[in-house]
Amino acid sequence: MIIAGVMSGTSADGVDVAVCRITAGPDAASPRVKLLRYSSFAYPKAVRAAVLGAMNAEDISTAELARLNWRLGEIYADAVSKACAAANVRGKSLSLVGCHGQTVYHQGIAAKYLGAEVRATWQVGEASVIAERLRVPVVSDFRPADLAAGGQGAPLVPMLDYVMFRSEKVSRILQNLGGIGNLTALPAGCSADGAMAFDTGPGNMVIDGCMERLYGKHFDRGGAVGRRGGVLTDVVQEVLRRPYFSAPPPKSCGREEFGSSFVDGFISRCRKVSTSDADVVATATALTAESVLLGYRSFVWAHVGQAAPLAKVEYVVAGGGAKNAALMDMLREGFGALGVKVRVMEDLGVPAQAKEGVAFALLAWLTWHRLPGNVVAATGATRPVILGKVTF
Known part of the structure; x- marks a missing residue:
């Protein structure tokens, strides 16, 4: 068909x-x-x-x-x-x-x-x-x-992840970075019941919202603004203390949690520390990266390691966020420290x-x-x- x-x-x-x-x-x-x-x-x-x-x-x-x-x-x-x-x-x-x-x-x-x-x-x-x-x-x-x-x-994408991307030898985490970030973790050789999947938090949503308000643009093309700014680490850590991020899977989120009202509050938090618009966007970018890394460390690492402890681990990124160089650099740095290789969906034959x-x-x-x-x-x-x- x-x-x-x-x-x-x-x-x-x-x-x-x-x-x-x-x-x-x-x-x-x-x-x-x-x-x-x-x-x-x-x-x-x-x-x-x-x-x-x-x-x-x-x-x-x-x-x-x-x-x-x-x-x-x-x-x-x-x-x-x-x-x-x-x-x-x-x-x-x-x-x-x-x-x-x-x-x-x-x-x-x-x-x-x-x-x-x-x-x-x-x-x-x-x-x-x-x-x-x-x-x-x-x-x-x-x-x-x-x-x-x-x-x-x-999330509903895990069925595709399981059908197309499971491997007998490699444990793969398929991360989509659309408005919301979501992942599917497939330990090497797993059945569908062995998959883990959940929404990691904001993907591009908060970055896009900050760009709309501060620059009048729909998104940060190539991560150019995020690269110019400095990350306000205390703001990122404050947001990551919200109950959603520590709640165990299965879980999902959307604009109800990270939409317009959240973006307004996020910008206000950043303004208490910095007057730089670029710093706000850089901090929003870091929030996405750190929420992904937190989800991996808190829930996925043990799941993949217990199911296939000797398998190589790949983290494969899809969605519009894969085009944001600043975000991808943050992810590569964070996952590199954990010994995990970051790839993009094109490597597996599907445009991001x-x-x-x-x-x-x-x-x-x-x-x-x-x-x-x-x-x-x-x-x-x-x-x-x-x-x-x-x-x-």
Whole structure:
């Protein structure tokens, strides 16, 4: 099957489309995945503003959310059409679309609401619009089934990590640095039950938020600003004392923890120590690096060492953060001191920013074949479940 995986992450910078060929492997846990083409499309400025507004707003009208849902459906359909044309996939060659949608709210931990314990997640981008425009079935809304089964609905990428990147000889940690950072730890020779996965904390989200406020730019291109500034170590250590970072996996986070309000407070903390804008961005960059290193030292090191103590360990970075040279230098220095080699996803044959699109193509394939897509060791669900809803 040729499947287009569509991802728009918490950075809300645009739409990634991975056009893939997926075929059955020797068993249900081993489908063969080949990336045919990766394309990326920036959101129009007004759309990005509306998406960020929906994520961060305490008060937004139902009408605005409904309109945004339908507008994103059109944008996703257009992105898939262009990506398929670029991949020379035309006519009826496209079999299926797997669309994650745009997360506007995610609460993986149950909390009291109207007299009951409730978990909630909401991704927008109308699947019916995509199915009608492209005339192919669409699998969407992947997270709720895992939440309903007692999981946190995230992370979902570990299934792809296990299928494509597990090794008999090498222990691999697959770190994605999108808006939020998340990792999958695969000890050498592990089964899916042996994987560990969780959100490490902010990826690019806080860096991007500081760049927006201080420089009027969406992100720190190449880490240039972060490299100019000095890291305010006390601020980093103060943030890392927040309960999220010491909480054991499985765990997930999002803009609810590290979005607009957090960025405002973070800048205020930095301003008490330095008046330099570059120092703020450098400190945000260090926060991401140190949260990743803390997650590894606190939870992953023992897990990998106990499962495969003699195996070589590789730390493989994907997502937009892999393009931030300042961040990557911090990670290489920190992991080098631990004897761990840092690589980028391209070394394993997948472009750094294509990985999540490929993941949702795979999850759509699994759903279409009525196979579970969650890794219970990653999400904390009570059982493996089939993810998503199919729209014809």
